Amino acid sequence: MLTSILVTMLLFILTWTIFNNLFLKSLPTNTYHTDDPTVTILVPLRNEERNVVPLLTNFSKLTYSHLRFVFLDDESTDQTNQLLHSNSHLLDHSKIIKGTSLPTNWVGKVHACYQLSQHAESEYLLFLDADIRLQPDAIERSIDLLESEQAGMLTGFPRFPTNTWLSKLLVPLQHVIILLHLPLAIANKTTRPAFSAAHGAFMLFKKEAYEKIGGHLAVKDSLVEDIHLAKAMKRADEKVCLANITDAVSCYMYETNKEVWNGFAKNIFPGLGRSLALAIAVSIFYCFLFIFPLPLALIGLMTDHITWTLPLLLVWIIRLYIDWKTKQDPFLWLLMPVAALALLITLSYSIFIGVSGKGFEWKGRRYL
Known part of the structure; x- marks a missing residue:
């Protein structure tokens, strides 16, 4: 029984x-733009010395034509800042800024992303974590899907390469949780905030929509700011597209079991x-x-x-x-x-x- x-x-x-x-769309494989909008890639870094050189090297291989880069050193105590400056030659149109002290009632990453957003003047903002690695055509494919879906925000859970026993157990469960528990037809076809998910390592916004909700300032004290940003977008009647980005985006989330x-x-x-x-x-x-x-x-x-x-x-x-x-x-x-x-x-x-x-x-x- x-x-x-x-x-x-x-x-x-x-x-x-x-x-x-069936309702988790993949990034398109064939894209063609006659007039690419400008995209600013925004990356907060706090004690990310192991990721700086691989990250900048990865970005140097991107094929999208109109890219800007802004990196924020969030009070790192390791070699993050030095490595950013010594390897900045790998990228054109890049800027490195020093983060200010964390104010009361702010979460560190949220405050870093808020500061980053103040240095972006492009039509699109792409917030990435330092442990993200992109396929060369990831940007154009993401822009294409966001525009075709007429969304204000595109996000997705990356492929998760793992190297420790606890990461092998826990990290891939993020995909399991989404496909088991989130009705994707409702999440992707409606603006109902209760049916929202996002991954903070990869969030692409139309700047107009991002500013409409107040950006990261609106979620300044959130430990799960990605979900709360997605909910805020929907409350503002902006569509959020949650996509399968695993063939274009990888995230090396954690280095140790701790x-x-x-x-x-x-x-x-x-x-x-x-x-x-x-x-x-x-x-x-x-x-x-x-x-x-x-x-x-x-x-x-x-x-x-x-x-x-x-x-x-x-x-x-x-x-x-x-x-x-x-x-x-x-x-x-x-x-x-x-x-x-x-x-x-x-x-x-x-x-x-x-x-x-x-x-x-x-x-x-x-x-x-």
Whole structure:
């Protein structure tokens, strides 16, 4: 009976995932512009010395014709600023600015992006993280989709190459969460704020729409400013296009397991609106549907109840489909039950940090 319930629910989730993916548009492959609008790429950097040279080298290979670059050193204590200046020759039309001290009631990255926006005069603004790497034609393809969708904002979850055991478990789950939990037809076809998602590592705006909502100033105290910017756009009746950008954009999010742990702890509970009820519901959902099938299958194999392995097979198929569509590392789908458990452990810690008032720590700063 329990196996039948699990199989039925997982078959529904598989069908839903395949259907939902139909509304996640990919970037067009063939683009042609006779008069490219100017795009300013805006990158905040805080202690990003390992990314500076690879980032600038990557940008130097972009094929879009009208690009400007602005980099902000956000009070780095490493060699970020020196490396930016010593390698600035790699790019034309680039500017390096020194960030000011963080004001009260601002989140660090949000304040950095706000300062960056003050130095952009182009028609389009593209906010990127320092760990982003773009395919040469990524800009024109993104502009083409944003314009064809008549959107004020285009964003997407990149491909996530991973190099530590915790990053392999947690980081690719971002794609799973979107395809499982966000009705993309509503998110991409309407301006209903409740159905919003965004990834702060890649956010392309029409400047007019960005200024219409007040830019990053409107979300100055948000730890999940990307989602709140998307919601603000929709409240202003601006369309937000969430796209599959994995064949054009990669994000090397975390270098160490500690960074993965702190990064997810900072985002996961605030991303749920700090709702304990929603966090409990999510925990029950993942426990029953994605963790429990593993021990059930093991018991089934030991007791000759082969049908008890069906839920685990469906869990793997769901994850394999998502990883295939989002170009994730091969064979990570086999770890889905363990990944779900790691997610819930991280969520529990994030809840503790949020409820206890200890504060979320990121890059030497602490946020309540």
